[in-house]
Amino acid sequence: MLSSRRGAPTIGGGDEEDPTSTADASSASAEEPKTHPPATLTACLASYSRSLLSRSTIPPSFSSHCLAISLFVAFLFSLLALSLLLRFTRPVPCIPPYDPLARSVHFTRRLEGLASDFGSLGVPWCRSKQGRSVDWTPGDLIKALEEFVPIYETRPIQNNMYGMGFDHSFGLWFMARWLKPDLMVESGAFKGHSTWVLRQARPEVKIISLSPRHPEKYLKKGPAYVDPNCTYFAGKTFVDFGSVEWRKVLVQHGVKDFSKVLVFFDDHQNELKRLKQALKAGFRHLIFEDNYDTGTGDHYSLRQICDQSYVRGGGHSCFRDGDEARIRSKRKKFWDKALEIDELCGKEEAWWGVRGYMRDDFNHSNKAISYAEHFQNSRFVESVLNVYWELPPVAGPSLTHQTRYDPARATDPIVEDGRYALFQRLGLGKLDSSVFNGYTQMVYVEISP
Numbered sequence: 260m261l262s263s264r265r266g267a268p269t270i271g272g273g274d275e276e277d278p279t280s281t282a283d284a285s286s287a288s289a290e291e292p293k294t295h296p297p298a299t300l301t302a303c304l305a306s307y308s309r310s311l312l313s314r315s316t317i318p319p320s321f322s323s324h325c326l327a328i329s330l331f332v333a334f335l336f337s338l339l340a341l342s343l344l345l346r347f348t349r350p351v352p353c354i355p356p357y358d359p360l361a362r363s364v365h366f367t368r369r370l371e372g373l374a375s376d377f378g379s380l381g382v383p384w385c386r387s388k389q390g391r392s393v394d395w396t397p398g399d400l401i402k403a404l405e406e407f408v409p410i411y412e413t414r415p416i417q418n419n420m421y422g423m424g425f426d427h428s429f430g431l432w433f434m435a436r437w438l439k440p441d442l443m444v445e446s447g448a449f450k451g452h453s454t455w456v457l458r459q460a461r462p463e464v465k466i467i468s469l470s471p472r473h474p475e476k477y478l479k480k481g482p483a484y485v486d487p488n489c490t491y492f493a494g495k496t497f498v499d500f501g502s503v504e505w506r507k508v509l510v511q512h513g514v515k516d517f518s519k520v521l522v523f524f525d526d527h528q529n530e531l532k533r534l535k536q537a538l539k540a541g542f543r544h545l546i547f548e549d550n551y552d553t554g555t556g557d558h559y560s561l562r563q564i565c566d567q568s569y570v571r572g573g574g575h576s577c578f579r580d581g582d583e584a585r586i587r588s589k590r591k592k593f594w595d596k597a598l599e600i601d602e603l604c605g606k607e608e609a610w611w612g613v614r615g616y617m618r619d620d621f622n623h624s625n626k627a628i629s630y631a632e633h634f635q636n637s638r639f640v641e642s643v644l645n646v647y648w649e650l651p652p653v654a655g656p657s658l659t660h661q662t663r664y665d666p667a668r669a670t671d672p673i674v675e676d677g678r679y680a681l682f683q684r685l686g687l688g689k690l691d692s693s694v695f696n697g698y699t700q701m702v703y704v705e706i707s708p
Contacts, residue, residue: 381572424697447526451484
């Protein structure tokens with residue numbers, strides 16, 4: 260292909276004919292020579308000019324040579340024009356600064372795919388004792404999604420603001436159905452959406468719900484859900500999870516085997532504290548709804564605890580001119596929950612927890628911890644973990660149009676970017692994009708002493 264900066268190649272190798280060195284056309288021999296010198300582009304042009312001036316006729320053989328050369332030159336110029344057209348007439352995107360989706364798509368195409376580069380900033384994964392994983396597969400998740408979408412559309416609380424969105428609703432429903440517990444416990448009910456999700460997964464199983472405020476109180480202001488087959492420790496009868504006499508309560512519900520109970524935490528409490536309380540009581544299967552990433556959230560999470568330099572995908576550099584700082588600065592423009600390096604790192608480059616602090620109780624408690632303490636917390640968690648599994652996002656951001664969580668700190672989605680047909684077939688395209696904005700790394704763990 261010809262470069263636009265190069266001139267057209269030289270056609271032919273002969274010198275240009277000098278009109279002053281030739282005889283006058285009117286005195287030329289009447290007999291046409293049988294052969295002529297090779298015709299060049301300049302010779303063709305000169306001959307044509309003389310013919311116009313003298314009204315004489317160019318020899319037919321010479322004219323045919325000129326025609327061939329002219330066609331060849333025209334062909335070369337056509338190729339040149341086509342190459343320039345392809346190079347310089349690509350569509351120029353107009354990116355509105357107020358449109359997150361347009362910015363996200365443009366960023367993905369033009370900046371080396373950073374916008375949806377899942378896991379590119381590391382995904383710290385808590386290490387289990389035996390390296391076990393869950394029994395379900397990506398195929399199981401996709402199949403279940405198709406089943407769950409029509410269930411989700413019937414939810415009593417259509418706008419569950421400040422509560423679970425679609426991703427975590429699906430995760431809770433899927434795991435509760437897969438694990439088949441004989442009893443389900445939830446700590447933190449809010450308006451009752453999670454209670455409703457658990458009920459859809461296990462219609463005949465008893466639920467115990469602990470919540471400072473009873474969900475029925477929300478019915479006075481709008482939609483809420485109160486389950487008729489649920490035992491509520493809520494409102495005036497509220498008891499914190501760590502203070503319940505669990506062996507007595509389980510016997511009252513006809514359950515003796517703690518391994519047959521699923522406990523769901525959505526109470527914004529220190530997850531290390533809740534893990535120790537559940538372990539002491541004898542529970543084995545736990546789900547934490549808000550498993551906040553390092554530097555975010557209102558409580559110390561398992562994700563934060565396992566974010567360690569010795570863990571693959573863990574640890575951080577607070578160097579302001581480093582690669583992590585540079586990448587984070589770019590991504591902050593496109594993802595609401597992405598953190599600049601100055602937001603991640605506190606005094607003396609403390610990045611663990613939230614800028615070196617262990618938060619608890621909706622951030623009403625905020626305790627500074629050293630990296631040594633943070634490290635020991637991780638070692639303890641690893642010593643009791645049989646399984647650790649973070650729910651992936653349901654679908655990539657080009658499909659869901661979410662702009663909240665940063666994919667660079669998340670595992671690959673169940674439905675990857677570009678799989679539009681699958682996204683539509685599963686019914687996900689029917690849902691409002693706002694329901695995909697609540698992803699915070701929901702996690703399932705199986706524990707034992």
